């Protein structure tokens with residue numbers, strides 16, 4: 001199944017005020033092209049309430065199957081993406097977040113600074129990714145092989161998981 005409805009949400013103060021090109025959002029859009037259509041794309045500042053309301057709107061009103069966020073997962077005072085994401089998730093999928101961190105630690109010790117969450121609201125998978133273009137690519141590469149199956153299961157695919 002490859003017809004999923006996807007959202008790409010970039011969290012960046014500089015990006016939102018037009019001071020930096022959203023290279024990471026562009027990479028995400030390219031990387032998920034084979035999974036479905038990007039129906040929502042926005043660059044917003046690192047404001048927790050705005051992140052929460054955007055995620056809720058994209059899941060509850062737009063009915064997206066997958067939302068990828070980039071940016072704001074680290075330790076800077078304005079990094080609020082994981083806090084906002086935690087507020088909207090019904091449940092976490094720690095294995096997916098830890099798989100990204102584990103693989104990323106082989107690339108940079110700074111990977112342990114990312115507080116990225118992965119989880120589900122209703123039937124939508126929400127994935128936090130770091131802000132840098134390199135971080136985005138390296139982290140999403142880890143999840144991509146499991147995404148079609150994960151998304152199909154969330155939509156109610158009854159087939160066996162084996163193999």
Ligand SMILES: Nc1nc2c(c(=O)[nH]1)N[C@H]1C(S)=C(S)[C@@H](COP(=O)(O)OP(=O)(O)OC[C@H]3O[C@@H](n4cnc5c(N)ncnc54)[C@H](O)[C@@H]3O)O[C@H]1N2
Nearest residue numbers: 022023024071072073074104110111114130131132135138
């Ligand atoms: N596999 C990897 N994992 C991680 C990496 C990595 O290189 N590979 N980087 C690690 C680092 S360093 C940190 S810190 C943490 C958390 O990162 P954040 O989510 O807090 O990232 P930001 O502070 O939002 O951004 C960092 C840096 O990236 C550039 N940037 C940000 N947004 C954009 C954008 N939309 N387009 C282009 N460039 C962007 C900018 O220079 C920011 O200062 O993650 C680790 N994980």
Ligand SMILES: O=P(O)(O)OP(=O)(O)O
Nearest residue numbers: 011012013014015046071
């Ligand atoms: O402007 P942002 O939010 O992308 O933050 P920074 O570049 O300071 O990480």
